[in-house]
Amino acid sequence: MKKTGVRGLAKATGLSVATISRVLNNADNVNKQTRERVLNAMREVGYAPNPAARALATSRTKTIGAVVPTLAHSIFARFLNAVERELAQHGYALVIATTEGRPEAEERRVGELMNLGAEALILSGAEHSKALLDGLVGRGIPAVCTSVCETNNGLPAIGYDNAVIGEAAIRHLAEVGHRSVAVVHGPVSDNDRTRLRISGVERGARATGVSVSLRESTLDVEGGVAAAQQLFGDIADVTAVLSLSDVIALGVLFEADRRRIAVPDELSLMGCDDLDWSAHSAPPLTTVRLPTARMGICVAQSLVRHLDHGDSIESVRLEASIVERNSVRRPRRHALSAARPA
Amino acid sequence: MKKTGVRGLAKATGLSVATISRVLNNADNVNKQTRERVLNAMREVGYAPNPAARALATSRTKTIGAVVPTLAHSIFARFLNAVERELAQHGYALVIATTEGRPEAEERRVGELMNLGAEALILSGAEHSKALLDGLVGRGIPAVCTSVCETNNGLPAIGYDNAVIGEAAIRHLAEVGHRSVAVVHGPVSDNDRTRLRISGVERGARATGVSVSLRESTLDVEGGVAAAQQLFGDIADVTAVLSLSDVIALGVLFEADRRRIAVPDELSLMGCDDLDWSAHSAPPLTTVRLPTARMGICVAQSLVRHLDHGDSIESVRLEASIVERNSVRRPRRHALSAARPA
DNA sequence: TTGTAGGCGTTATCAG
DNA sequence: CTGATAACGCCTACAA
Numbered sequence A, B: 001m002k003k004t005g006v007r008g009l010a011k012a013t014g015l016s017v018a019t020i021s022r023v024l025n026n027a028d029n030v031n032k033q034t035r036e037r038v039l040n041a042m043r044e045v046g047y048a049p050n051p052a053a054r055a056l057a058t059s060r061t062k063t064i065g066a067v068v069p070t071l072a073h074s075i076f077a078r079f080l081n082a083v084e085r086e087l088a089q090h091g092y093a094l095v096i097a098t099t100e101g102r103p104e105a106e107e108r109r110v111g112e113l114m115n116l117g118a119e120a121l122i123l124s125g126a127e128h129s130k131a132l133l134d135g136l137v138g139r140g141i142p143a144v145c146t147s148v149c150e151t152n153n154g155l156p157a158i159g160y161d162n163a164v165i166g167e168a169a170i171r172h173l174a175e176v177g178h179r180s181v182a183v184v185h186g187p188v189s190d191n192d193r194t195r196l197r198i199s200g201v202e203r204g205a206r207a208t209g210v211s212v213s214l215r216e217s218t219l220d221v222e223g224g225v226a227a228a229q230q231l232f233g234d235i236a237d238v239t240a241v242l243s244l245s246d247v248i249a250l251g252v253l254f255e256a257d258r259r260r261i262a263v264p265d266e267l268s269l270m271g272c273d274d275l276d277w278s279a280h281s282a283p284p285l286t287t288v289r290l291p292t293a294r295m296g297i298c299v300a301q302s303l304v305r306h307l308d309h310g311d312s313i314e315s316v317r318l319e320a321s322i323v324e325r326n327s328v329r330r331p332r333r334h335a336l337s338a339a340r341p342a
Numbered sequence C: 001t002t003g004t005a006g007g008c009g010t011t012a013t014c015a016g
Numbered sequence D: 001c002t003g004a005t006a007a008c009g010c011c012t013a014c015a016a
Helices: A006-013 A017-024 A032-045 A051-058 A074-089 A103-116 A130-138 A162-176 A192-208 A221-233 A246-258 A292-309 B006-013 B017-024 B032-045 B051-058 B074-089 B103-116 B130-138 B162-176 B192-208 B221-233 B246-258 B292-309
Strands: A063-068 A093-098 A120-124 A143-146 A157-159 A180-185 A211-216 A240-243 A268-270 A287-289 A321-323 B063-068 B093-098 B120-124 B143-146 B157-159 B180-185 B211-216 B240-243 B268-270 B287-289 B321-323
Touching (some): A006 A032, A017 A032, A063 A103, A074 B074, A074 B093, A093 B074, A093 B093, A093 B103, A103 B051, A103 B093, A120 A292, A143 A292, A162 A180, A162 A240, A162 A268, A162 A287, A162 A321, A180 A221, A192 A211, A221 A240, A221 A246, A246 A268, B006 B017, B006 B032, B017 B032, B063 B103, B074 B292, B093 B103, B103 B120, B120 B292, B157 B292, B162 B268, B162 B287, B162 B321, B180 B192, B180 B221, B180 B246, B211 B221, B221 B240, B240 B246, B246 B268
Parallel strands (some): A063 A120, A180 A240, A240 A268, B063 B093, B063 B120, B143 B157, B180 B211, B180 B240
Antiparallel strands (some): B287 B321
């Protein structure tokens, strides 16, 4: 079965390549019978259009690239899942590149996506190397920063306000009556979102007068466990712990369980993300719901509208909301003050 | 800044397009000085090669497509993360398409990936429509089935033996002394891997004489919780529950915790997957470790070797292993027999 | 409604 | 080591 192109189909049907091309693109100005004839011929020879040729001729690849730190964290996976879904609906494909925790790799990955033909890019966060940014504008490739709602690099941002999120969380805890809370957060280096959340937490702490003690951990359950071990091992005079990520909160929850520290009776626990399991843990986790899926859809739509209709890409600020469940409650008179054995 | 191609560079440097192309592809037969001259010119005009043109000329896109049910389950996300990583190392890009629980969408998605230029495809499981399979061979596109280790459709498979996994799990429970176990598994329709695991469980049950009661749930924590609620609500005369997915096990664990059913003292719990948190839960989950990352690397390497060197793609059977932690132990004299309030 | 012809930006084959 | 030049497969005015 030899490869047949529009050319071969033209011969086979006695038509011209132009007509073949027209039915290929569902042009309206084709005789119904002619179209059928072509369609049949395509079927018989097992015709498959060559995407590269089409791309070359139209200079459109219908491909959008996304670079994220990793796929292994469900927050990114969920986001990209939504993006992919929406993109597919509009005939676009999603190419994914991960930086695997090496932000300095972002520039290279972006370059690879461009060399691949990505028409637009989805970036994570607002921090990007100047070279990367210059490359983008130099080649006129539209891009949008996600998980943040503003940037100072000229790129539009579609996401939420991390500082507001951090502040809202601490304020919630304060309103419930907590005066001393341990905050455990993911790696702060190379992660502007985490830094923003922390700054929000500090702002909220100042405003409400609650005292916070920060603690960094890796961004996984194990990190949460480790942080909790330290915390519970020390003289922990806190009545609540706020995890700036639900995965970390899960680790804290596990460790608390191991030490028979009752949540929320003895210790309140609040997370951030609202992952798949957050509503079903024991106890169900009070957390900040991030509009991950909506963000993905919004990003995809903005990009598609820009590419298809030339609409400009506007920054969008999506609202996050606290979802109260059962892991936070008014603290008892005394804080959890004695070290508790594992 | 007008778009400059190899042509423009040729003019600019007074060289020919051939030479430009040579330095572009790091051909060795180019004078060092000439190369520098070209490189500088490229820099100055901000030259960017056109991937579509290159693809057209070489008929290589360096792109591989993967279609998975969803990115929202970490088992797939982890797999693709490994694939992407390995692929990138060899200069290939990964395009992802999800079926979102509609297996009938697979065929369409595969078509889209082809129209995009994917040179090879990564499929999930061994069940695929005949039309899809025919299309693959018709267009000569290599593909590999994953998460299974054999197929009857002519495609190579790279993965593990799900039946053996199910059997090993139940045997492990049997060896520890369990005689009656509840098995909760994900949706069985359109998921040959789950069906295989179940068949393995049944085989193991027959061989060891343990009695198993199956229960289907959705493939998430909520599903595990729901299954556990039923289970614990009934007169549950089981001493162990085996979840064919760790996410489901997490739901069971949460519900057990809620009902103050001690794991593993009163009830043993075993999972399958070995996710990120499995080693850190309370108690740490005894589970079957699936070689997800290794599978991803293996798939990527096989495909790359095939594409780059023409090696044939061989099926590979990766070993899964039981990792004993602390959620399973010898049952007490009596099974958990009374219904326990929530 | 259909046909003709030129071009999209690279690569690759030959000469030189 | 370098230069012409012909593909690559499809799209798209412009004609008919």
